[in-house]
Amino acid sequence: MKDAKAKVLLVDDEPDILEIVGYNLKNEGYQVFTAENGEEALKIAKKKKPDLIILDVMMPVMDGIEACEKMRKMPELDDTVITFLTARGEDYSMIAGFDVGADDYITKPVKPRVLVSKVKSLLRRRENVAPETSNILKLGNLVIDRDQYKIIYKKEEMILPRKEFELLSLLTTKPGKVFKREEILDVVWGNEVIVGGRTIDVHIRKLREKLGDDSFKTVKGVGYKYVK
Amino acid sequence: MKDAKAKVLLVDDEPDILEIVGYNLKNEGYQVFTAENGEEALKIAKKKKPDLIILDVMMPVMDGIEACEKMRKMPELDDTVITFLTARGEDYSMIAGFDVGADDYITKPVKPRVLVSKVKSLLRRRENVAPETSNILKLGNLVIDRDQYKIIYKKEEMILPRKEFELLSLLTTKPGKVFKREEILDVVWGNEVIVGGRTIDVHIRKLREKLGDDSFKTVKGVGYKYVK
DNA sequence: CATTGAGTTAACCTAAAGCTAACATGGATT
DNA sequence: AATCCATGTTAGCTTTAGGTTAACTCAATG
Known part of the structure; x- marks a missing residue:
């Protein structure tokens, strides 16, 4: 302590x-x-x-x-x-x-x-x-409020399920950076949990559904990145 | 302050x-x-x-x-x-x-x-x-951004497939140095994988296609090197 | 002019990502 | 306690980009 x-x-x-x-x-x-x-x-x-x-x-x-x-x-x-x-x-x-x-x-x-x-x-x-340190991040038409666990996308306020939010949260900490799947698992899931290979995909898919396809780019064999 | x-x-x-x-x-x-x-x-x-x-x-x-x-x-x-x-x-x-x-x-x-x-x-x-603070490498009119897994060649941004990127990445760590085919296989493919003899060539060819012929010099019987 | 290594091409293969629906879980709600 | 519902995970299938191969060509060398 x-x-x-x-x-x-x-x-x-x-x-x-x-x-x-x-x-x-x-x-x-x-x-x-x-x-x-x-x-x-x-x-x-x-x-x-x-x-x-x-x-x-x-x-x-x-x-x-x-x-x-x-x-x-x-x-x-x-x-x-x-x-x-x-x-x-x-x-x-x-x-x-x-x-x-x-x-x-x-x-x-x-x-x-x-x-x-x-x-x-x-x-x-x-x-x-x-x-x-105010936990609000603005990226184009996307606002992420980490304090309130909510986002504003195209002027529309929405709350995302925890995992989706955390995934989005991670990717947006460094827009443009490619996060390896392993990295993502470590941060969002915790490196002790083992989840199936398709779990990340599914969450990415849901995010794409909600925030538009083109914001999330796949880098095959490596991972995903968020682009403005 | x-x-x-x-x-x-x-x-x-x-x-x-x-x-x-x-x-x-x-x-x-x-x-x-x-x-x-x-x-x-x-x-x-x-x-x-x-x-x-x-x-x-x-x-x-x-x-x-x-x-x-x-x-x-x-x-x-x-x-x-x-x-x-x-x-x-x-x-x-x-x-x-x-x-x-x-x-x-x-x-x-x-x-x-x-x-x-x-x-x-x-x-x-x-x-x-x-x-x-990202790891970006600049070589003349070529910029390699390892975070974003992308390159900028002659002011044009492009993303390369993984193997090509890694191959380029390797060669550019020491411009001018000749990398033996064996070395390349070790680093890019991993020394346990065995791939056919023409595989490296093909990737080199693709890089030449995209980044210009003269950047990649062949040293017959040895390997390849990147030159500015 | 034979040999050897590299270049080229296109077909082929495969691992990785996309997708969907079903199933599991846990926290609310009644 | 029973139910419900949202979230999260999985399995299994499809799709696709990326990677590899094979077959052939070309260039250099002795």
């Missing part, structure tokens, strides 16, 4: 909090760094590139808002999740917090158990944000 | 959105322009030629769909990525969006960080049009 060795930077001016929360996080297997103010936090963040930063809002020297703002400008923290720690009631800080690029906030006082589970969920979320 | 100075045009009729999103994008180093309706957006787009346009669908005066349609007709925006902002649920707008030439869509509400990472990925995608 990546989470097992995830790095967390904890920033608060109260040593008590650093200790208690830090202890609980370490217990969960996180690698914990601490800082007592924003300035210090920035230095450590730059050096350690933590996966998650928990930032108290009210701090001397440099408050959390300002620190967060600066962190968000640091390219090495692109993939870092930042969350604020705020005393209950300071509602305004939360709003300002989102403006400066924070991902979440936690209100104090917080039970360690609750905090830990929040940390977990934040780190999990981060992984779900990363593959946010 | 090119991204550092990329121009983004943000179009929405809600000033709040313009401010929050605009703020976050500026924070990332983008040069941000804003417009409150499609008409205004068109003017700014024409003048500033942004790299990315984020377009709300629902707007007074001129909606995003119409604006997009008009933008796509402007030659100065050929290299511009256009993405829609749509409230979750208005699914139809997405489909219509692709019809009028949008490249992607983003659903509201969206967290600033998510939006920023989406923006990055969209701008990255735009730059990624070129780096097609």
